[in-house]
Amino acid sequence: xxxxxxVLRDVWFGRIPTCFTLYQDEITEREAxxxxxxxxxxxxxxxxxxxxxxxxxxxxxxEDISEIWFEYEGTPLKWHYPIGLLFDLLAxxxxxxxxxxxxxxxxxxxxxxxxxxxxxIEAHFMSCVKEADALKHKSQVINEMQKKDHKQLWMxxxxxxxxxxxxxxxxxxxxxxxxxxxxxxxxxxxxxTTERPFIQKLFRPVATDGQLHTLGDLLKEVCPSAVAPxxxxxxxxxxxxxxxxxxxxxxxxxxxxxxxxxxxxxxxSQPLHHQGSPILTxxxxxxxxx
Amino acid sequence: xxxxEFFGEETFQHYCAEFIKHSQKIGDGWxxxxxxxxxxxxxxxFEVTEPTTATEVIKYEYHVLYSCSYQVPVLYxxxxxxxxxxxxLKDIWEGVHECYKTxxxxxxxxxITQQEHPILGxxxxxxxxxxxxxxxxxxxxxxxxxxRNVNYITSWLSMVGPAVGLNLPLSYARAAxxxxxxxxxxxxxxxxxxxxxx
Numbered sequence: 445x446x447x448x449x450x451v452l453r454d455v456w457f458g459r460i461p462t463c464f465t466l467y468q469d470e471i472t473e474r475e476a477x478x479x480x481x482x483x484x485x486x487x488x489x490x491x492x493x494x495x496x497x498x499x500x501x502x503x504x505x506x507e508d509i510s511e512i513w514f515e516y517e518g519t520p521l522k523w524h525y526p527i528g529l530l531f532d533l534l535a536x537x538x539x540x541x542x543x544x545x546x547x548x549x550x551x552x553x554x555x556x557x558x559x560x561x562x563x564x565i566e567a568h569f570m571s572c573v574k575e576a577d578a579l580k581h582k583s584q585v586i587n588e589m590q591k592k593d594h595k596q597l598w599m600x601x602x603x604x605x606x607x608x609x610x611x612x613x614x615x616x617x618x619x620x621x622x623x624x625x626x627x628x629x630x631x632x633x634x635x636x637t638t639e640r641p642f643i644q645k646l647f648r649p650v651a652t653d654g655q656l657h658t659l660g661d662l663l664k665e666v667c668p669s670a671v672a673p674x675x676x677x678x679x680x681x682x683x684x685x686x687x688x689x690x691x692x693x694x695x696x697x698x699x700x701x702x703x704x705x706x707x708x709x710x711x712x713s714q715p716l717h718h719q720g721s722p723i724l725t726x727x728x729x730x731x732x733x734x
Numbered sequence: 735x736x737x738x739e740f741f742g743e744e745t746f747q748h749y750c751a752e753f754i755k756h757s758q759k760i761g762d763g764w765x766x767x768x769x770x771x772x773x774x775x776x777x778x779x780f781e782v783t784e785p786t787t788a789t790e791v792i793k794y795e796y797h798v799l800y801s802c803s804y805q806v807p808v809l810y811x812x813x814x815x816x817x818x819x820x821x822x823l824k825d826i827w828e829g830v831h832e833c834y835k836t837x838x839x840x841x842x843x844x845x846i847t848q849q850e851h852p853i854l855g856x857x858x859x860x861x862x863x864x865x866x867x868x869x870x871x872x873x874x875x876x877x878x879x880x881x882r883n884v885n886y887i888t889s890w891l892s893m894v895g896p897a898v899g900l901n902l903p904l905s906y907a908r909a910a911x912x913x914x915x916x917x918x919x920x921x922x923x924x925x926x927x928x929x930x931x932x
Contacts, residue, residue, distance in 0.1 A: 522850070524850065553819075553820045553857070554820075554856055554857070555856070555857075556857065557848045557849070557850065557857050558822070558823070558848060558857075564847075567847060568847075571847075571862075574864060575803045575804070578803045578804055578864070579803050583864070630803075639855070640852075640853055640855070641850060641851075641852060641853075641855040642852070644802070644803075644852070645802060646802050
């Protein structure tokens with residue numbers, strides 16, 4: 445995994461330039477200027493927007509403020525999805541900066557989870573890590589860790605500390621020498637075209653004949669509609685494995701079979717791992733325009 | 735999907751089918767639903783609407799889903815007033831009976847959190863599934879010892895349900911006892927009863 449350290453760092457330090465604008469119907473005492481911020485792809489909206497909140501609350505009265513929530517072109521943004529996933533799913537084809545609207549009233553109860561405190565984000569994050577380890581190691585590695593190790597994972601994310609985070613996360617990325625890989629690959633596939641939030645299924649990294657599965661194998665099996673038949677000449681859908689800007693990271697765009705990289709190695713090498721909940725691989729699928 | 739698991743998805747479907755049979759007999763409103771996606775094995779859920787008889791009518795909706803990550807069933811639920819406004823976590827919490835509060839408070843992984851429903855994509859409350867195996871294994875081991883049929887879903891739901899307002903009529907237990915299909919975990923060739931798919 446050491447040769448992939450560059451990729452791990454690229455993924456971790458990926459940023460999205462964002463412009464936050466207050467919703468026009470919010471009641472303000474004076475005009476609210478937009479607020480610009482570089483958002484970490486690996487993190488969560490409610491974890492990294494304290495400054496945004498403070499900026500807009502300065503021009504509002506206390507009684508007009510309730511729980512903050514964010515929206516992009518009319519779609520409430522699910523704070524419990526990693527920022528990079530939200531951007532890639534909803535806004536990647538638009539010009540930068542990403543324009544997000546900030547709300548302080550009319551919380552959309554039917555669409556968004558409440559986020560009353562940082563503890564809720566931590567609980568959600570740790571829940572993702574634990575579920576992923578249930579798939580990878582039958583929860584053995586995560587359960588053997590001490591509480592302080594769990595805390596270190598969270599603090600690493602919260603404080604943007606790559607080394608602090610990976611000191612613990614590397615244990616979650618190992619498997620015994622006699623095994624060929626994890627028990628199952630923790631992944632979720634997000635598509636804008638379906639009602640269902642994501643596809644998640646059991647998928648082994650190694651076939652019964654010992655061959656390592658590639659990302660293409662996974663897509664063919666769990667989301668065949670997303671894979672263009674070989675030789676069809678069609679561009680087909682593109683899959684983004686969650687990572688930073690495409691030019692920066694190797695192996696981020698699976699090129700539909702011509703350069704198969706064993707899924708398992710990709711899992712190891714982090715590009716297929718979503719940085720924010722680094723154990724669950726998040727793949728968003730969208731139709732390419734070509 | 736392979737059945738090397740203790741409680742695989744097919745087993746889940748089998749017990750749900752038995753459970754639904756009894757529900758239809760007594761008319762307490764559980765329904766079997768599959769997700770619309772034809773490409774995947776369904777992540778199935780079923781729900782019931784149970785208005786309380788208190789002065790304020792609250793509608794509870796319960797869904798039982800299968801978690802392939804933990805290989806156990808998971809209880810999702812939400813509650814709303816008749817006008818549609820949802821109950822907040824603190825309202826739900828107030829409705830939990832005292833005797834369950836201690837249990838929920840002392841075991842963080844039994845606690846109720848708000849999560850996104852994996853099929854509907856909407857906020858629901860969930861009882862965390864990662865300790866389910868811990869309390870279900872003794873139940874199943876014991877039933878095997880005394881050679882008694884147990885419906886996993888019935889047993890599990892009767893344990894987790896009451897903490898969140900869902901009480902199963904006793905007739906479910908009697909029905910499970912009479913159930914013809916005792917699923918032996920060594921026997922991986924159990925055929926789930928065929929279910930109506932819309």
